[in-house]
Amino acid sequence: MIHTTAIIAISVDGKISTAINNPARFSTKADLEHLETQISLCDAIIFGANTLRAYGTSLVIKNPELLQQRKENHQPSQPLNIVCSASGKINPQLPFFSQPLPRGLLTTSQGIINFEEKIRDFNTKNNLNSNNYFEQVFINENTINWQEFFIKLTNLNYKKIGILGGKELISSLIAENLINEIWLTICPLIIGRKFAPDFLNFDLLQEINLPINLKLLEVKQIDQEIFLHYLILT
Ligand SMILES: NC(=O)c1ccc[n+]([C@@H]2O[C@H](COP(=O)([O-])OP(=O)(O)OC[C@H]3O[C@@H](n4cnc5c(N)ncnc54)[C@H](OP(=O)(O)O)[C@@H]3O)[C@@H](O)[C@H]2O)c1
Numbered sequence: 001m002i003h004t005t006a007i008i009a010i011s012v013d014g015k016i017s018t019a020i021n022n023p024a025r026f027s028t029k030a031d032l033e034h035l036e037t038q039i040s041l042c043d044a045i046i047f048g049a050n051t052l053r054a055y056g057t058s059l060v061i062k063n064p065e066l067l068q069q070r071k072e073n074h075q076p077s078q079p080l081n082i083v084c085s086a087s088g089k090i091n092p093q094l095p096f097f098s099q100p101l102p103r104g105l106l107t108t109s110q111g112i113i114n115f116e117e118k119i120r121d122f123n124t125k126n127n128l129n130s131n132n133y134f135e136q137v138f139i140n141e142n143t144i145n146w147q148e149f150f151i152k153l154t155n156l157n158y159k160k161i162g163i164l165g166g167k168e169l170i171s172s173l174i175a176e177n178l179i180n181e182i183w184l185t186i187c188p189l190i191i192g193r194k195f196a197p198d199f200l201n202f203d204l205l206q207e208i209n210l211p212i213n214l215k216l217l218e219v220k221q222i223d224q225e226i227f228l229h230y231l232i233l234t
Contacts, residue, residue, distance in 0.1 A: 005181040006163040015191040023055045030222040040066035042079045045162040048169035049085035088115035104136035171204035186226045
C-alpha cells in the first residue's frame with residue numbers, strides 16, 4: 001500500500017513562491033534539512049514539471065546519517081526522482097540530468113514524443129548521442145491517470161512517496177484523495193503578490209467534498225519557522 005506525504009514551505013499568506021517561474025528561496029537551512037530528512041524516508045519523490053523548470057535541480061541526500069539509515073533499511077542511497085509532465089516539454093540541458101540521482105518521468109503518449117524530440121534536437125546541435133535521462137518512464141494515454149500510476153508504483157515496490165509540489169501536482173492528488181499526510185513549513189514572511197502561486201489550485205478541488213479535515217500530528221518550532229505535520233482524514 002502506498003503512503004504519500006506532501007512536503008511544502010509556505011509564506012504566512014499561503015504562497016509557495018514569489019512567481020510561478022521562480023524557485024522558493026525563502027525558507028532557511030533548517031527547512032532544507034527537514035526536507036532532506038523527509039526525502040530520505042521515501043522510496044520515490046514526485047514533483048511537477050514547473051517545479052523542475054523553476055529550480056532546474058532536485059535535492060540530493062548528502063547527510064551521512066540519513067544515507068546510513070537508508071543503507072540499513074536496504075534502500076538505494078537516493079529515492080527515485082519522478083517528474084510529472086503531461087507535455088514532456090522539459091529541457092534536457094537542466095542540471096537535474098547531471099545530478100547523481102535515479103530519475104523517472106510520468107508523462108502521456110504525446111509527452112514522450114515531445115521529450116524525445118527535444119533530446120534529438122539537443123543531441124543534433126551538440127553532436128551527442130546521449131539518451132541517459134530517465135531510468136523509468138511511465139506513459140499514460142492522454143492524461144495522467146493517478147490511480148493507474150499508483151498501482152504501477154506499488155507493483156514496483158515503491159511504497160513511501162514524497163510529493164514535493166507545486167500546487168498543480170499537490171491539488172490534483174488531493175482531489176483524488178491520494179495524499180495521506182502533509183508537512184507544512186510556515187515561513188515568517190508575507191509575499192503579498194497577486195500572481196505568486198498559492199499552496200493549492202482551488203479550481204482542481206471543485207469536484208470534491210470540502211472542507212478536507214486534517215488531524216494535527218506534530219508541531220515543531222526551529223527559530224522563526226514552524227513545522228506542522230498533518231494527517232488528512234478521509
Ligand atoms: N515552497 C515550496 O515548498 C515549493 C515546492 C515546490 C514548488 N514550489 C514552487 O511552485 C511553483 C510551481 O508550481 P506549479 O503549481 O506551477 O507547478 P507544478 O505542480 O510544479 O507543475 C505543474 C506542471 O506539472 C505537470 N503536472 C502536474 N500535475 C499534473 C497533472 N495532474 N496532470 C498532468 N500534468 C501535471 C504539468 O506539466 P507540463 O506543463 O509539462 O504538462 C503541469 O504544467 C514554482 O514557483 C516553485 O518554486 C514551491
